[in-house]
Amino acid sequence: MTTRKPLARLKGGNNEGVVVLVLLVVVVLMTVANPEFLSFSNLFSIVRSSLVPTVLALGVLMVIISGGIDVSFTAIAIFAAYSTVTWVGPGGAGAVVLLVLACVVGAALGLVNGLVISTLRLPTLIVTLGTSTMFKGVLIAYIGAQYIADLPEAMARLGNANVLSIPSGGEVANLHVFVIPVAALCVLVWWVLSHTMWGRSLYAYGGDPEAARRAGFPVVRAQIILYTAVGVLAAVGGLMHVTLSRNANPQDLVGSELDIIAAVVLGGASIFGGRGSVLGTVLGVFLIQIIQNSLILVGIPSVWQRAAVGAILLLGVGVQALSAKRTSRKVFAYADEEVVAA
Amino acid sequence: MSSEPSAATAPVLEARHIVKTYGGVTALDDVTFEARAGHVHCLAGENGCGKSTLIKIISGVERPDSGSIVIDGEEYGHLTPAEAIRAGVQVIYQDFSLFPNLSVAENIVLTAQVADRKRLFSAGSTRPRAQAIVDELGLDIDLDARVESLSVANRQLTAICRALISDAKVIFMDEPTTALTRTEVSSLFALVERLRERNVALVFVTHKLEEALQVSQDLTILRSGSLVVTGPASDFDRRSVTKHMTGRDVIESRHLNDYDATAAPRLSVEGLTLSGAFRDVSFEVRPGEILGVTGLLGSGRSEIVESLFGIYPAGSGTVRVDGRQVRLHSITDAIDAGFGYVPSDRLTEGLCLDKSIADNTISASLDRHRRWGIFTDRGKVASTIDRFFTALRIKAPDVSAPVRSLSGGNAQRVVLAKWLANDPRVLMLNGPTVGVDVGSKEEILDILRAQATRGMSIVVVSDDVPELVSVCHRVLVVRRGRVTHEIAGDDVTAPAIESGLAA
Ligand SMILES: Nc1ncnc2c1ncn2[C@@H]1O[C@H](COP(=O)(O)OP(=O)(O)OP(=O)(O)O)[C@@H](O)[C@H]1O
Ligand SMILES: [Mg+2]
Numbered sequence: 001m002t003t004r005k006p007l008a009r010l011k012g013g014n015n016e017g018v019v020v021l022v023l024l025v026v027v028v029l030m031t032v033a034n035p036e037f038l039s040f041s042n043l044f045s046i047v048r049s050s051l052v053p054t055v056l057a058l059g060v061l062m063v064i065i066s067g068g069i070d071v072s073f074t075a076i077a078i079f080a081a082y083s084t085v086t087w088v089g090p091g092g093a094g095a096v097v098l099l100v101l102a103c104v105v106g107a108a109l110g111l112v113n114g115l116v117i118s119t120l121r122l123p124t125l126i127v128t129l130g131t132s133t134m135f136k137g138v139l140i141a142y143i144g145a146q147y148i149a150d151l152p153e154a155m156a157r158l159g160n161a162n163v164l165s166i167p168s169g170g171e172v173a174n175l176h177v178f179v180i181p182v183a184a185l186c187v188l189v190w191w192v193l194s195h196t197m198w199g200r201s202l203y204a205y206g207g208d209p210e211a212a213r214r215a216g217f218p219v220v221r222a223q224i225i226l227y228t229a230v231g232v233l234a235a236v237g238g239l240m241h242v243t244l245s246r247n248a249n250p251q252d253l254v255g256s257e258l259d260i261i262a263a264v265v266l267g268g269a270s271i272f273g274g275r276g277s278v279l280g281t282v283l284g285v286f287l288i289q290i291i292q293n294s295l296i297l298v299g300i301p302s303v304w305q306r307a308a309v310g311a312i313l314l315l316g317v318g319v320q321a322l323s324a325k326r327t328s329r330k331v332f333a334y335a336d337e338e339v340v341a342a
Numbered sequence: 343m344s345s346e347p348s349a350a351t352a353p354v355l356e357a358r359h360i361v362k363t364y365g366g367v368t369a370l371d372d373v374t375f376e377a378r379a380g381h382v383h384c385l386a387g388e389n390g391c392g393k394s395t396l397i398k399i400i401s402g403v404e405r406p407d408s409g410s411i412v413i414d415g416e417e418y419g420h421l422t423p424a425e426a427i428r429a430g431v432q433v434i435y436q437d438f439s440l441f442p443n444l445s446v447a448e449n450i451v452l453t454a455q456v457a458d459r460k461r462l463f464s465a466g467s468t469r470p471r472a473q474a475i476v477d478e479l480g481l482d483i484d485l486d487a488r489v490e491s492l493s494v495a496n497r498q499l500t501a502i503c504r505a506l507i508s509d510a511k512v513i514f515m516d517e518p519t520t521a522l523t524r525t526e527v528s529s530l531f532a533l534v535e536r537l538r539e540r541n542v543a544l545v546f547v548t549h550k551l552e553e554a555l556q557v558s559q560d561l562t563i564l565r566s567g568s569l570v571v572t573g574p575a576s577d578f579d580r581r582s583v584t585k586h587m588t589g590r591d592v593i594e595s596r597h598l599n600d601y602d603a604t605a606a607p608r609l610s611v612e613g614l615t616l617s618g619a620f621r622d623v624s625f626e627v628r629p630g631e632i633l634g635v636t637g638l639l640g641s642g643r644s645e646i647v648e649s650l651f652g653i654y655p656a657g658s659g660t661v662r663v664d665g666r667q668v669r670l671h672s673i674t675d676a677i678d679a680g681f682g683y684v685p686s687d688r689l690t691e692g693l694c695l696d697k698s699i700a701d702n703t704i705s706a707s708l709d710r711h712r713r714w715g716i717f718t719d720r721g722k723v724a725s726t727i728d729r730f731f732t733a734l735r736i737k738a739p740d741v742s743a744p745v746r747s748l749s750g751g752n753a754q755r756v757v758l759a760k761w762l763a764n765d766p767r768v769l770m771l772n773g774p775t776v777g778v779d780v781g782s783k784e785e786i787l788d789i790l791r792a793q794a795t796r797g798m799s800i801v802v803v804s805d806d807v808p809e810l811v812s813v814c815h816r817v818l819v820v821r822r823g824r825v826t827h828e829i830a831g832d833d834v835t836a837p838a839i840e841s842g843l844a845a
Contacts, residue, residue, distance in 0.1 A: 197455060200463045204452065207441035214403050214439050215453040216424030274443030 016268055018319070019283040023290065030294045037297060040166045040173035050289045051178045052244065053260055054282060055237035058189045059230035060264045061281045065193070066226055067206035067273025068124035069261070072113060072132035074253040076231050077238030079139045080105040084239065085248040086143055090150040098154060102235040109135055110231020114224035132254075139250055148248040155243045178240055185236070190278040198222055206273030262313035263288045270320060288312065353412075354379050354543045355431070355512045357400055360409035362392075364747065367739055369395040370406075371567045377512050377543040382534060384558035384575060385547045388587055388779040389751025390737040391564040393547050394436055397514045401433045402426035414511065427457040430511030434518050436547075436750050436777075438501040442490035446500050447472035449489055454508040475503045480529060494521040494686070495639070502530065512543045517750065519548060520776050521686075523639040531557055549751075549779050551580050563587055588781035596811050596834070599791040601630030606665065608799040609768050611650070614659030619645040620823040623659070627768065627799040632790060634810040635803045636839060637820035643803050644686060646820065647770040651683040652676035663767060682706070682766030684757050686773040686803075693745050693757060700727045700741040702756050707764035730759035734789065735782075751778045758786065762793065769793065770801040775809060787813045807836050819843060 030037040056073055063070040084102040109131070116127050151159070164175035193199035201222045204212040213219050242248045267284025269276025288309065295305050353376035362370040370392045377383050385393050398404040400411055402421035411418045413429045421429070433439075440449050450472040455463065472485050481503070483496050492500065498521045505513055519527045534544060534557055548554050554561070555575055562572040563586045570586050584592050607626040614623040620642035627633045637643035649656045652673045661668055661679075668679040676683070693702055704711065704723055711726065713719045731741050734755040738748055745753055754777060761769060774790070775783040790813060794800050804810055810817050817834055819827035819842035827842040 195463055195465065197460050197463050200448075200452060201456075203444060204441050207443035208439070211439040211441055214401070214423050214433075214435065216402075216422070216427050216456045218424070270443075274441070 016277065016280045016283060019267060019280060019287060023283060023287050026287070026290055026294065030290070030297065033294075034297050037294070040168040041171060042293070042297075044164075044173045044175045046286070046289050046293050047179060048176050048244070049293070050285050051176065051182050052237050052241045053256075053263060053285045053289065054182050055185060055233055055240060056260050057264050057267075057281050057285050058185060058278065059233035059237075060260050061267075061269055061276050061278065062189070062193070062202060062226060063124070063230055064261075064264055064269045064271065065206050065273065065276045066202040066223070067209065068117070069271070070113070070124065070128045070227070070230060071257045071261075072109075072128035072135060073230060073234040073237075073260075074255070074257050075132040075135040075139075076106055076109045077234040077241065078250060078253045079109060079135050079143075079238070080231075080235035081238030081242040082139060082148075082248050082250050083143045085148055085151060085155070085242060088152045090152060093152055093154065095154040095158060098152060099236070099239065102239045103232045106231040106233075106235025106238070107228050108231070110228040110234070111224065113231070114227030117227060118220045118223035136254060143250075145250055147250075149246075151242065151246065151248065155239075156246070159243050159246045176244070178244070181236075182240075185233070186278055186282060193278065198225065202226065203274055206270075206275070208274075258313065259288060259309050260285075262309050262316065265320075266312060266316035268320075271317060284316075353377060354414055355400070356412040357396065358410050358412065360396065360399055360411075361407045362395055362399060362404065363407055365739060368567050370399070372409075373564065373567070373569050375562060375569075375572075377545050378560070379511070379541040379543050380538050381560055382538065382544045382546055382558040383560040383562065384554040385545055385562050385564070386549075386551070386554060386583060386587060387564035387570075388566075389754075389777075389782055390749035391587075392567045393564060394516055394749060396564075397433055397435075397516055397545070397547070400426065400512075401431050401514065424457060427453065427508070430509070431514070432505040432508060432510035432512070433514040434498075434501045434505045434516060436516040438497050440489045440497060440501055440504075443488060445486055445488055446483055446492070446496075447485040449500055450475060450485075450503045450507055453504060457508060471507065472503070475507050479503065479506075479533060495523070495526065498522060499526070506533070506537075510542060512545065513537065514545045514547075516547045517549070517777055518546075519550065519553065527553070549777060549783075551583055551780065555580070555583070565589065584780050587779060590781075592780055592784055594780070594784065594808060594812060597791070598813070598815055599630065599632070599795045601628060601794065601815070603628065603631075605629055607662075608664060609801075610662045612660045612662075614646070614649065614656050614661065616645060616649050616654060616656045619649070619654065620820070623820075623825055625818060625825070625828075627801060629797045629799055630794050631816070632794050632800045632802060632814050634814035634817035634834075635801060635820060636805055636807070636810060636817060636843065638843065639805065641820045642823040643820040644772055647683065647772060647801060647803055650676065651681055651770060677706070677764070677766075680767030682761035682764055682769045684761050684769070684771040684774060686776065693753060693760075695746040696744055698742045698744055699731065699736060699738060699748070699756055702745055703727050703730055703741070703759045703763055706760045710764060726763050730763060734759050735785065751782055754778055755782075755786070758789070762789075766798070768799045768801065770803070772803045773806075774802060774804065775806065783809070807839050810834070810839060811836050817842075 036042055056077060059073050060070060080102040083105055084098055087101070088098060113128055113131055116122065117124055158177070161177040162174040163177045163179065166173045193202065201212065201217045204215065204217055205219055205222065209219065238253065241253060263284035264276065264281050265271055266287060267280030269280065291308060291312065292305050295308060355377045357373065357375045360370050360373045373392070373396060375396060387393055395404065399406045402423040402425055405420045411421060413431065447469045451468050469485060476483055476485065481499055483499060489497060489500060498518060502518060519530065522530065537544060546554065546558055555578065558575045561575040561578055563570045563583065565587060605628050608629045609627040612624045615621045623646055625633070635643050635646060645654060648654050650661065650670060652670045652675050655671045661670055663679050670676050670679065694705065704727060708718065711719050711723045727741050736755045737752050745756055748756065758774070775786055778786060787809065790800055802810065802814060811834055814834060816828065816830045817839055818825050819839065829838050829842060
């Protein structure tokens with residue numbers, strides 16, 4: 001019986017350790033290049049820009065673990081948030097009502113994905129590409145194409161709520177209150193993935209769908225629940241996005257799928273399914289946000305930021321492929337002395 | 343052998359008049375089968391006769407076209423996998439059906455928790471429960487390792503542990519011993535005895551007939567999806583089983599092709615050494631000669647050919663093909679030098695399961711099917727595929743069927759076709775007939791003899807002694823990484839090889 005080597009444990013089950021290392025290197029480099037980087041105001045703004053991507057990435061993580069890929073979550077996010085804002089109008093309705101309404105819409109759209117994928121057994125990428133275009137079309141055609149600046153009262157208020165305000169270099173650095181629900185969601189998804197049978201069924205299905213079916217997992221039901229849950233997470237993310245940007249624009253979010261997927265893959269989730277963790281995903285999101293933030297700080301034009309995200313995605317996938325090759329190396333039966341002695 | 347009269351115990355499981363077709367292929371035609379508590383029931387038959395299909399229907403993985411299943415007096419038209427597991431049916435699948443991305447411990451306990459309709463996964467109790475069953479079997483497996491990093495033998499053991507952990511009433515074992523060493527097989531059989539005492543019904547599928555007759559009390563033989571005969575195992579012997587399976591008498595005697603023993607060697611290996619695996623291995627093979635390499639599992643016998651094929655490049659030594667020294671640093675080098683290799687773990691190393699028979703057949707020899715070195719010559723490709731499909735008698739509706747839909751033994755023929763299509767100068771095979779039925783085994787050996795007669799040099803790595811005796815001109819015995827015996831000509835007999843292995 002072998003005990004895990006300490007180095008292997010540091011590396012983490014999904015290369016989380018490597019991501020931490022890269023993260024540290026980037027932070028050190030950036031601090032040297034521009035000491036402003038480590039200021040509270042910059043750090044808090046990185047956290048703020050990571051909030052929505054983290055929520056969306058949690059959904060993507062679950063899909064990727066199950067061996068699928070979802071590109072419709074941004075469409076669902078903006079659909080749920082924008083339609084909620086339109087229906088409620090600038091007047092009343094508390095935050096809870098808004099949240100419930102958005103979640104119901106998100107769940108309904110996610111359910112469409114789930115039903116098509118699980119019953120027709122079509123490739124998830126194709127299905128979600130299709131539904132994504134469909135959701136976007138329906139949103140623009142039937143709900144509205146206008147930019148809305150007048151948010152419902154509760155949202156407008158939440159947009160400026162902070163948990164922590166620290167004076168830093170003349171201005172005040174604010175940490176947005178949404179860090180609390182986002183952290184709670186992370187813990188919730190971690191718990192579901194590691195401590196519920198449904199969570200384990202996602203890993204099992206991602207590892208070998210046929211084996212999962214033979215083991216008696218209710219795979220159809222699990223997939224329907226999965227895509228519905230992803231719809232709900234997307235709705236929450238969309239609502240947060242609208243709240244944080246203080247306006248509702250139906251063209252927002254759609255197009256940023258790749259950034260989120262890149263973050264999840266970078267965080268160690270395997271695009272072939274069966275592998276991934278919440279910790280890795282959160283680290284991946286931070287890494288991407290920090291790199292984007294750094295590119296801005298050192299004055300690199302924004303067109304290059306897209307290229308950077310693409311390069312990062314390739315890097316993440318490349319590292320996975322390489323380490324897969326390495327682990328397949330074989331251990332021989334004998335120590336050398338034994339062969340000689342025989 | 344049989345301990346009590348079969349009639350005394352009522353069957354715990356009955357499959358009645360099962361019919362199953364895939365497209366136009368009838369996999370099962372009105373098959374009735376029963377398993378009794380405390381009995382081992384051997385299910386035998388040629389490759390593709392429907393053994394695995396019958397098991398999949400009883401375990402709810404496939405739906406029968408008609409017929410019914412009765413477990414403990416309760417009748418089902420068809421079952422879902424979860425219902426079957428809850429009813430007490432456990433299966434060790436031919437392809438294991440494990441989760442490669444999960445740990446050994448989780449693989450062992452997860453299915454039992456699914457069957458219990460658990461909502462929460464108790465991560466804490468996973469390891470102790472898995473440890474308990476591993477200890478009971480006296481195994482040494484790293485419970486924290488991911489299944490994908492395990493050897494085939496350890497995967498098989500993991501699948502066995504998984505089937506044993508829940509209190510099953512019926513356990514199906516679909517070729518559970520293909521990758522196991524002799525000691526592991528005997529501890530499995532000891533366990534089978536213990537399960538029998540606990541009144542579990544066992545169903546055993548194997549192509550190793552001695553094994554089958556040794557452990558079972560009942561025997562059922564299928565041929566082309568139909569029931570041929572069923573009865574107490576004591577009524578059968580090796581010959582009658584073979585006859586029922588194939589419908590003819592199979593001659594398994596020593597029968598060698600002719601070759602020119604004075605010709606210059608095709609392959610000569612000198613002082614080949616791979617640190618940790620084998621040391622100072624030297625031998626020659628002439629054109630048309632079939633050389634056997636044997637040894638216990640882990641002796642280094644497989645590593646020698648894997649090293650020649652560039653999978654684990656040797657540290658030192660020289661290899662000559664037709665007198666010319668060759669460099670074997672990678673698989674590409676080996677193929678260029680004229681080597682072909684049929685690996686032992688065909689499901690993961692040799693085939694692309696979701697691709698068609700045609701694609702797999704041609705996958706190693708695309709370079710041989712080009713016009714002007716660029717364009718694929720479609721006509722030539724089609725004729726090669728057809729030739730091997732017919733010559734190897736692969737049982738499938740047509741060449742476009744995915745390999746996954748083939749029976750285990752037929753998949754093995756596709757691997758063989760893949761390497762024969764490349765027409766190598768030296769063909770090396772590792773366990774070429776593992777999981778192949780007696781009749782087809784002779785056919786495959788005949789194909790090897792025919793290829794050798796055409797001038798190919800063949801190296802067969804195997805632990806199947808009768809097979810070595812039947813086909814090899816010469817046999818090398820490997821022990822702890824060294825060639826300890828060389829048996830040639832008329833000295834190649836089963837006792838000689840056995841004593842070489844034991845010495
Ligand atoms: N999913 C499938 N689609 C099409 N045909 C199939 C499928 N599964 C099995 N078959 C066919 O059904 C027949 C019976 O296959 P089965 O796997 O039961 O054979 P087997 O008796 O287990 O053989 P082996 O000893 O080689 O494992 C074969 O002809 C096979 O090609
Ligand atoms: Mg089979």
